[in-house]
Amino acid sequence: MKKLRIGIIGVGGIAQDRHIPAFLELSDICEITALSDVNGGRAREVAEKYHIPHVFEDYHQLFTEVDAVCICTPNKFHAEITIAALEAGVHVLCEKPMALNAEECKGMIAASQKAGKVLAIAYHYRFMKEAQAAKKAMSEVGTPLVARVQALRRRKVPGWGVFTNKDLQGGGSLIDFGCHLLDLALWLMGNPKEITVSGSTYNALSKIPNQVNQWGTFDHETFNVDDHVTAYIKFENGASMLFETSWAANIKDDQANVNISGVDGGLNVFPFELYTTKNGMLLNSEAAWLSGEENPGVPQAKNFIDACLGVDELVVKPEEALQVSQIIDRIYESGGNSL
Template sequence: MTTLRIGIIGVGGIAQTRHIPAFLELRDQCTIMALSDVNIERARETAEKYRIPHVFENYHDLFSKVDAVCICTPNKFHAEISIAALEAGVHVLCEKPMALNVAEGEAMLSASIKADKVLAIGYHYRFMKEAQAAKKAMQDIGTPLVTRVQALRRRKVPGWGVFTNKDLQGGGSLIDYGCHLLDLALWLTGNQKPISITGSTYNRLSKTPNQINIWGEYDHDTFDVDDHVTAYIKFENGASMLFETSWAANIKDDQEHVSISGTNGGLSVFPFELYTAKNGMLLNSEAAWLPGNEDFGLSQAQNFVDACLGNAELIVQPHEALQVSQIIEAIYENDKS
């Protein structure tokens, strides 16, 4: 196989703003052959817009036309569609999170191993230039000791789609947004095994009437997911992580922050900075970026296509994505106890 035939399942916002444009950029290596969506009219309009030849209402009918699929549906359907695709002999790029829960994620991983097909999960923060630089610089900070993660939005509850529907999404700010920076922090520190997880979830702000929300209107009466989450995680190697994420919190500004303190130095990812102490000085280093591709969506698509064609290893391995789901589930369960 020299080129990859791709199908897109679910043609909502993330498909049209990230995945379809990225795969179209890689037209020498792949072709988008088919679309599927429960909203068949939206699928047909999208196919016409991008000149994609085949449209299906039932995603099962798409598998015979493609070698790989990109799944962009609500979280509830990630496992079902991924497993069906893998059993049909089709590679899978599934949007984050991997699944609603750990059991579903484990079933997806088992299906990919049995089928010997690629299973990638869309944790695109790993492909950002700052994240790639931080991964290379981890060797300079020694053994990681403490990691701090903040994925905070002041008033950005998604007012579109099904993001506030617990049945379809499994949760709110943690499973939708915080999962990205949680995954990034785990990857940078070597995906160590957690031994203790405590956490708290909140949604009092978003259930209060007449809240200001930058990202559109939502029904506060039916809001049943988390809008703010905190957690403390201890790992088998002695390291720890302080984690916080929100869609709605009374803070000054939105914040995306991952910092790691190690035995020989430390770093911050956004912006990328390296902190060391030597020659009798405390040193702070910043990156001078060289020209290059800064489209993380394109880099993610490129890695998936290369992996399917046997030319690269996945940057986001499915067992790593499963660990993110395990921690998310543990935080939710811990808050119930």
């Protein structure tokens, strides 16, 4: 069987820590044939490290050497590069969030449909063992009523790259970290249509000089993205979601979790637990063992490759990633307390 030729556009941390190792682990069905980065020197170093034959500073030149690309650039360039790749007849796996805003996402979907090529978005939390178990167990929950979503860090503003650059990223904790757990909760609930979204955004802590931060340093004077966000979302099927995310908040410890209560039962994702009633008892069930990969990047990459080869459906469909961006847009629109 012919291997799928993969190109990586943007060779920063997420490319080297997740995507390149995942594709290399799947070398029986794919091969990384090209890299592109505006920093040509860094691209050449990465290519030499992983024995990748082709390097380009202009990503357009990469398209002739690949069947599919993985886009790992700042958010500002997701839509532009995705559309260019699709128009060149190349499948796309784009890092999350899908784009800066929902309108850009719609343009990406239209380009995918016109080209007849795969467009996947890298919401890798869906591929975690706990998340896969929770999806299977939603039948025990029944009709979802309330979801509680926490994507909280106490003092972990990313002090590297462009994470705090609003022009390049579009936002802070919500668009960077919260989007993962928001996507996961929506997927578990069956992606019901949102009807009202009310949010509040803050960055008071990160504007204070000399703050303790575990993830490097940043300029408090120019910090203009959100470091803490809350939201309440109502859906047309009557369900609701209580959502909170942060890079910096005065809380006891970090939290990354989705908890869903339904008509028949409830579940917690991290750690995976089920809450039910049976035989006149309240029962809490824990998983003694969960099947699946420890590294969610591997099943994510395999699902993308299999979709490109026409042997599997995408786990993360672009229309679902669009919904995440639509809700993010509405939270930002309604919640500009400090920004």
